[in-house]
Amino acid sequence: MKLTASNLAQWFVQGDHYSIALDDNQLVFESKQMTQTVPFSIWDGQCRVSRGLVWGRLTFIVSPADRPAQKITVYGLPWNHVHEFAETLSEHYQAWLGKQQNKFMLVEPELIALRDELRDFSGFLRVEDLKAWQVKAQEVFERCGVLPQVMATANPALYQSLYGWLQNGEAQRNARNTAWRDEELARWSTWFDGVESSPLNDSQRQAVLMDDNHNLLLAGAGSGKTSVLMARAQYLVASQQTEPSRILMLAFGKKASEEMAERLAKAGLNGVETSTFHAFALKAIKEISGQDANIAPMATDEETKHSWMTLWLAENFAQPAVEKRWLKHLAQWSIPGLSAERPLVEQAHEAKLQRWLWRLVDLLAQQSQSATAIKASIKGDEKAESELALVQPVLKGYLAALKAQKAYDFNSLIKEATKLLSKKSEAFGARYDHIMVDEYQDISPARLALLEALCGGKRNRAPSLFAVGDDWQAIYRFAGSDVSLTTGFMSRFPSGVIRYLDTTYRFNSQIGAVANTFIQVDPQQLSKPLDSAREQKKKAVHLMPSDAVESVLEKLAKSAGDKPTSLLLMGRNNANKPESLGEWQNQYPNLSISYVTAHGSKGLEADYSFILDVDDGTFPAKSSGEGLESALLSVADELEHAEERRLFYVALTRARHECWVFSDPEKPSIFAKELWQGSYPVTSKLSKKVLQAV
């Protein structure tokens, strides 16, 4: 069926369309230059008829999916046939539309079910939930072949709902989740008042309800991150969103993991799986492989470690080529505990040498990059290159020994579990709905890979990752932690969510003013709000000479009276532990005095604190600035002493009321000097001249 302009008319029409034909549910337009085909699905079904001086015209509106609507006019048509032709076209279109509507009615229940999946979805709609729904919806639409305009006329409400979620899903998801969160906040308001020892504040409540695929709660010291973690586990169970056994809580150290378990038990929540990363990895290996997995005694027992290393070194030093390499190194650089003056074989047992070697072996084993990449990264640093040549064979020998024993150390354990989980995470990961991680700032690339393997894979609903941490308190780089995994959370998980807690309950505003400013001197630390719940006008951080420790202690004991008072002494190393500690503990029974290293103080709190020996070369600790260790630990464009700054921040934020910083009056460290020279609210009994000296 076709209507064409006469030859004469075509001559007048020139470049425009001069013919229209109907061809199996599509319109075919012809002009001198081209033939254009328009399926019924993009035509609005209307033929607009108009009359020129001599001939008739037909105009059509078509709406292609990928372009704006377009008007097509056919000119020069014989007027006496135009109406009849237009009517026939409309009849064909109506017949086609009728068939489409019948088809729609057949699939309408399926489409309603699709809409109800989202409408009836209870809980937080995660980004992956929406993506999975959108993929499914596309499949249904393609399979059913239902056209939007057909659905839009047959069931406008259904059309609006489904296309809204398909085309504007993220905005719809956010609006829906905000409404859900507000409802939950109201419904659980009284429960949030009583779940922890103090009512949760607003930002803590909102944090408890975070439930996307990848969530990070980032907050400063004492802001209640651990409290939120505990409250969230309880909320998930109380609101029947999951069973306790489907929650996995991971911590880095055994102590932290046990504390989590204790706190949950105290709250009456039993059955949540609390574990260290290592214990979890061991369990995963055992269950997935069905075989026994053991930690090698070499990885845990100092004596076994020492014997193995002594034997390995003795055997290798006895080889002239190896001895030559080591001696060549010693001619230029020193190695702790090793002298070029004595035969190396005789020194294989040296404790200092072995400590140095184990440290480098461990660092190398933690690297996620290949041996070639490591080599390339230290190129030009002669000392590091030479050390690498010494240490790499030791690592090789150590890994071979582990293999021979069919056992793991702490590094290989995590790697093996990750490998198994990546292949078979569906079944194993399906047992969990929620993976929670405390102290996320301490995560290493290897542990993060384990988490990703656990939360990844194709499955119905992958577990959500809920991490709490504080990039300001990242102090374990030497153990393989990488703070950029926290500061770069959103690059790793582009659709992740980060929330903050804005109030610290541990320390007053004076300690806060010192600590928060001190840590943010480093521009690479994320800036975040942290107000103290307790405002105070009187300065609470004091710079003192080291010989004043006893007099401050005495005053403190006097002012404490009968009130049980805790005092935390901190030093950079174990060597900073005061010799008189035992004496003081006996002398001042009203004070509960303990000593920890600054690293050991993480997570602790006390009424008062002393930071001891903040001396030049001690705190911040001197870094060698060269060699393999420093090359492997270096971070591009990092502020000098960045890691030590975070460590000092941790120490500063342990006390509730007051913190004394003690330094050698002749050589206070740059941190003590900075507290005086910067605009920090501190008092000082140190010489101004010494503090001001650069």
Ligand SMILES: Nc1ncnc2c1ncn2[C@@H]1O[C@H](COP(=O)(O)OP(=O)(O)OP(=O)(O)O)[C@@H](O)[C@H]1O
């Ligand atoms: N909403 C609150 N009201 C009053 N006190 C609170 C509140 N939330 C937490 N706390 C108290 O604040 C202190 C610090 O809490 P918590 O140990 O959970 O903080 P954190 O952020 O994990 O600290 P850190 O990072 O230093 O380990 C605890 O004594 C806790 O009981």
